Amino acid sequence: MGIERGKQQYKGKQIVVLGMAKSGAAAARVLAECGATVTLNDRKPEEECEGVAELRAAGITVICGGHPDDLIHAGIDLVVKNPGIPYEAPPVQAALAADVPVVTEVEIAYQLSDAPIIGITGSNGKTTTTTLIGEILDAAGLSPVVAGNIGTPLSEQAAHITSEQKLVAELSSFQLKGTKTFRPEIGCLLNVYDAHLDYHKTKEDYIQSKQHLFNNQDASNIAVLNYDNSFCREMAERIESSVLWFSSVEEVTQGSFVRDGAVVFKRPVAGPSAARFADAPTEEEIIRLDEIALPGAHNLENVLAAVCVARAAGASVEALRRVLCTFSGVEHRLEFVAEIDGVKYYNDSKATNPEAASRALTSFTAPIVWIGGGLDRGIDFKELVPILRQHVKAAIVYGQTAEKLLDRAKDAGIIRAERVDTVTDAVNEAHCIAHPGDIVLLSPACASWDMYKSFEERGVLFKQSVHKLKTSP
Numbered sequence: 001m002g003i004e005r006g007k008q009q010y011k012g013k014q015i016v017v018l019g020m021a022k023s024g025a026a027a028a029r030v031l032a033e034c035g036a037t038v039t040l041n042d043r044k045p046e047e048e049c050e051g052v053a054e055l056r057a058a059g060i061t062v063i064c065g066g067h068p069d070d071l072i073h074a075g076i077d078l079v080v081k082n083p084g085i086p087y088e089a090p091p092v093q094a095a096l097a098a099d100v101p102v103v104t105e106v107e108i109a110y111q112l113s114d115a116p117i118i119g120i121t122g123s124n125g126k127t128t129t130t131t132l133i134g135e136i137l138d139a140a141g142l143s144p145v146v147a148g149n150i151g152t153p154l155s156e157q158a159a160h161i162t163s164e165q166k167l168v169a170e171l172s173s174f175q176l177k178g179t180k181t182f183r184p185e186i187g188c189l190l191n192v193y194d195a196h197l198d199y200h201k202t203k204e205d206y207i208q209s210k211q212h213l214f215n216n217q218d219a220s221n222i223a224v225l226n227y228d229n230s231f232c233r234e235m236a237e238r239i240e241s242s243v244l245w246f247s248s249v250e251e252v253t254q255g256s257f258v259r260d261g262a263v264v265f266k267r268p269v270a271g272p273s274a275a276r277f278a279d280a281p282t283e284e285e286i287i288r289l290d291e292i293a294l295p296g297a298h299n300l301e302n303v304l305a306a307v308c309v310a311r312a313a314g315a316s317v318e319a320l321r322r323v324l325c326t327f328s329g330v331e332h333r334l335e336f337v338a339e340i341d342g343v344k345y346y347n348d349s350k351a352t353n354p355e356a357a358s359r360a361l362t363s364f365t366a367p368i369v370w371i372g373g374g375l376d377r378g379i380d381f382k383e384l385v386p387i388l389r390q391h392v393k394a395a396i397v398y399g400q401t402a403e404k405l406l407d408r409a410k411d412a413g414i415i416r417a418e419r420v421d422t423v424t425d426a427v428n429e430a431h432c433i434a435h436p437g438d439i440v441l442l443s444p445a446c447a448s449w450d451m452y453k454s455f456e457e458r459g460v461l462f463k464q465s466v467h468k469l470k471t472s473p
Contacts (some may be wrong), residue, residue: 002112011035019082026153060276092454104178121192242273298359342436351461357445374446
């Protein structure tokens with residue numbers, strides 16, 4: 001099991017874990033179980049930190065309320081930081097200055113896992129694609145465990161997974177930036193758009209962080225890349241992996257694409273990866289487009305990516321078809337909430353950047369009352385203007401970006417554009433504006449952190465507010 005592997009790597013090491021979020025606490029517990037001496041540090045006061053007593057009972061030193069000056073010293077062997085902690089944070093800077101390696105939980109999980117890892121990243125679509133791949137592998141009897149940025153700490157699962165299983169990991173750029181030796185059996189990059197530049201500072205750093213998914217791969221490993229995304233095509237020239245392409249607009253030499261209204265997979269016939277598909281025909285039709293349950297044109301790319309990953313992992317065509325006919329999506333991703341007085345309400349709270357919001361807005365032909373807004377990351381949202389002009393009849397905005405979005409609505413010629421204080425206010429205002437046949441869509445184009453703890457909290461609040469309309473006069 002993974003703990004035995006971990007003991008070889010971490011027993012007797014002095015390790016500082018920064019951040020007591022779910023992944024930090026999980027990493028601290030696992031490392032302590034591997035025989036490391038672990039200090040877990042969080043700047044929040046102790047009364048706001050969960051599970052402190054249990055962590056101390058496991059032999060972990062827990063320090064809350066700030067970062068002591070002597071936290072990082074010459075005796076520290078490793079720092080494991082919460083992905084969201086910026087590299088400018090004093091303890092991270094102190095570690096780097098002292099040549100102490102700084103990693104994220106993903107690196108720990110890789111060192112622990114007996115199972116091959118399948119890593120999925122991208123600016124948009126990660127959670128849907130990761131969940132879909134997990135469902136397909138489960139239907140194929142491959143015993144997957146789904147974890148990572150999707151909500152379950154990766155190291156916690158890696159410590160106990162067996163070599164007969166598959167560890168399917170949703171990975172953010174924040175997580176990947178802090179990896180050193182991480183090498184997934186299969187890596188999938190869905191797309192690259194402007195995102196998280198407040199954290200990465202430059203697009204180059206953002207792209208390089210995504211590329212960490214492939215940096216340690218060789219030709220025996222698989223990279224699944226989006227042929228329709230220029231950054232993915234460029235990345236293929238810099239990595240050693242065997243590439244499977246997916247494309248919704250062109251036929252690719254090997255990978256998945258669309259032909260005559262069906263998803264087609266073409267396997268590699270040469271090179272180190274060809275042996276994975278030795279028993280498969282050179283080309284096979286997977287499913288007709290009109291049989292796919294997952295809504296939205298943008299989700300076709302997620303389906304095509306999942307086909308490549310699942311076939312490379314050993315899933316049968318039958319398992320793929322069975323799941324693709326029934327899988328309709330995940331919570332907070334273009335999620336249908338209710339139909340009230342002839343108006344349909346959709347929750348797309350996970351749309352935390354303009355590209356994701358654009359994809360949601362173009363998924364409907366009916367007039368849209370759009371709800372958007374949130375954390376201001378310095379984006380001007382000008383790319384949304386033609387989409388708003390074509391699809392949106394009214395805009396309701398809130399949060400730090402409200403004024404910017406009002407300006408973009410004006411640029412798009414939207415006559416009715418209003419600012420409100422909360423998502424609940426937005427739902428109530430949308431209810432007054434929308435007519436039968438309209439769509440009310442929460443697709444914020446922004447992160448939630450100016451007002452809400454997470455996109456999940458924002459999405460739940462939206463759904464609760466919609467359901468209250470059913471009982472309100």
